[in-house]
Amino acid sequence: MAAREDDRMNPPVIGPTQGNSCRKVPVSECHRAGILGICVALVGCLVPALDGVGQERNPVTTDRDGRLSATAATEDADTLFGLDRVIDVELNISAEEWAKLQPPDGTRLDDAAVGRAFSDLIGDAIRGGNFRSEKSTRPGLAGYLGVDHQYGQADVTIDGEAIRSVGLRYKGNGTFVVGHKTGKYSFKIDFNEYRNGASFRGLRKLNLNNQVTDPSMMREALSYELFRAVGIPCSRVNFARVYLTVAGLKERAAQGLYTIVEQVDKRFLKNRFGEADGMLLKPSTFGVFRYLGEDWADYEVAYIPKTTPTELQQQRLIAFAKMLHQADDDAFAAAIEEYLNVDQFLRFLAMNVLLSNLDSFLGGAQNYYVYLDSASNRFHFLPWDMDISFGAFEMQGTPSTRRNLSIDEPQTSKNRLIERILAISRYKQTYHAYLRQYLDTHFAQKKVNAEIDRVAAILRPVIRANGKEAPGRFEKAIAESPSLFEPHALKFFVIKRHESVREQLAHERTGDTLGNEGEEFAGLMQWFTGPRIGLFLGLPVVLLLNASGWLWGILAGFRKGTRWGLLNAAFFPLAPLLYGFLVRRDLGKWSACWVLFAVTSMVIWLVLAVWLVGDGV
Known part of the structure; x- marks a missing residue:
């Protein structure tokens, strides 16, 4: 820059001068000089244009006032993540846009509605369906409640950098329901929703997880660290205090402490795999790699592609599912490594098992990604949504059984992939070797507890x-x-968990298998579907009727004397009926009528119960 300023102050002399003499330049030499100058100018124009060809570049965007956005300021996502500090995130949205985030009018999120949603969900699980309802386009519990998270336009400030006109919506299923009760919602920010090509530090989306199920606030963060340590591609994480402003409703209201989680998307894939031309899936179905026939439409509903798959990629998924469920043992063992990165899968499985991460791939329904990379044409598993890892998934087993989860049968429902992989001795040996290695390294007790202390500080x-x-x-x-x-x-x-896994590896202990328990639970919960729900709702009423009849009969008996009071208490319902209809109609007639009504209701309930147990419906 200084040289250019000097040039402007002292313009160069064309041709050397001595005194008043001047050398004439031939015309041909002038032409050559002119052509050379044009070439230099063209090169100067082309260099900036060619700079970065073949590289992924984020577009420079400006805000409403024409200032460079955070995308232009910095594209380094590394500066955002790392469990070494807590940043501030401010969300600012108008009341009109905030209304777009809310569930549709008439949507019920009370306990009764959630109970019915669980009933529908479990019914789909029993029938072998997908983890999604026709009430919504989104999978999971929120979908069964009729919730389909929608974006509103907002401004955000993240780590001191302001970004305008981003998409903001709620996220989650169970955490959304809890967030609705507590007022602390999880959010997804889409920098690209309203401004095509916009990003923040190279990121197109960002997740703010409320961690309402985890008072330690660190289960998810520690889990991602551990998966990353064993070579599994996964999201980066940080912590944030979140503030929300809704114009006219709330002003910079503190929402609490959150976890910031990197989105798994094409940018993520290119960063981790070196390409993003493969097929990214986020399954939400009851079973892992279920074979659903030859129609891709069925797989699209169950496996939920997050990229647009080619026809060859579609056929690859169908072929793998078919091979997994229909090939004999020899054919499966010979073909599995053509479809699956088995070593990566064994490491993924080992860390899930060490963490007893049951609300995940081990549960067979959701909370994981699968990527078919274009280079090897093999599937890879990626973790997601681990706020109730470290054995905290209360819907399966007890705290004790989750700490003692079986290492060889860790799945809580039928999982053909785990079963068939571990049935091959060389893979099982490798899997056990990884467990031993991680117990001594990444999941070493002193190391993990020291990291807990560091993050806690x-x-x-x-x-x-x-x-x-x-x-x-x-x-x-x-x-x-x-x-x-x-x-x-x-x-x-x-x-x-250390004690349990070491002793299981040494064949000194048998781990707890939660799969059968899960099936029994599902069978029990089947009673809460269809007409059986009326039977269970009626039972407390019937019991209350009989209890009140028993008490009324005792009181009526004591009006005659102690003997009849005790008889009516001890020999219900026969004694109150005899007393009221035969012995003292004047004192016990109405209590006897009530007892007769209560007993009749009990008989009717028992008849219906026997009928339903016998598959009468």
Whole structure:
């Protein structure tokens, strides 16, 4: 820049000068000089245009005022992630746009509605359906409630950088339901929703997870760290205090402490796999790689592609599912490595098992990604949504059985992929070797507990953002021993899980298998579908009728004397009926009528129960 300023101050002399003499330049030499100058100018124009050819470049965007956006300021996502600090995130949205985020009018999210949604969900599981309802386009529990998260336009400030006109919506299923009750929602930010090509530090989307199920606030973050340590491509994470402004409704209202999670998308794939031309799936179906026939439309509903698959990629998925479920053992063993990165799968499985991460691939329904990379044409598994890892998934087993989860049968429902892979001795040996290795390295007790302490030191000064009771719950949640209301203490889990896995590997202990328990639970919950729900709802009413008849009969008997009071108490319903209709009609007639009505209702209930148990419907 200084040289150019000097040039402008002292323009060069064309041709050397001595005194008043001047050398004439021939015309041909002038032409050559002119042509050379034009070439230099063209090169100068082309260099900036060619700079970065073959590289992925984020477009430079401007805000409404014409200033460079955060995309132009920095494209380094690394500066956003890392479990070493807590950043601030501010969400600013108008009341009109905020209304777009809310569930449709008439949507019920009370306990009764959630109970019915669970009933429908379990019914689909029993029938072998997909984890999604016709009430919504989204999968999961929220979809069964008729919720389909929609974007509204907002402005956000992340780590001190303001970004305007982003898409903001709720996210999650169970955490959405809990968030609706507590007022602390999870959010997804889409920088590209309203401005094509926009991004923030190279990211197109970002997730703000409320962690309402985890008082330690670190299960998900630690889990991603552990998966990354064993070579599994996964999201980067950080912590944030989130503030929400809704014009006219709330002004910079503190929402609490959140986890920031990187989105799995094409940018993620290119960063981790070196390409993004493969097929990315986020399954939401009851079973892993279920074979659904030859029609791709069925797979599209169950496997939920996040990229647009080619016809060859579609056929690859169908062929793998068919081979998994229909090939004999020899054919499966010979072909599996053509379809699946088996070594990566064994590492993925080992870490899931160490963490007893049951609300995931081990449960066989959702909360994981699968990527068919274009280079090897093989499938890879990626973790997702691990806020109830470290044995905290209360819908399966007990805290004790989850800490003692079987290493060889860790699935909580039928999982043909795990079953068939571990049935091959060389793969099972490799899997066990990974478990031993991780127990001594990445999941070593001292190492994990030291990381818990390190992260706790970062979160402890700001944990009160989650409420006045949060600090106490936080300390109990990371402790070395459980408490009455925090049975999933992190350090305690690590200690006990180490003991269990080591002893299982040494054949000194049998791990707990939760699969049968899950099937029994599903069978039990089947009673809450169809007409049987009326039977169960009627039982408390019938019991209440008989209890009131028993008490009324006792009181009526004592009006005659102690003997009849005791007889009516001991020999219900016969004694109250005899007393009221034969002995003292004046004192016990109405109580006897009530007892007769109550007993009749009980008989009717029993007849219906026998009929339903006998598959009368």
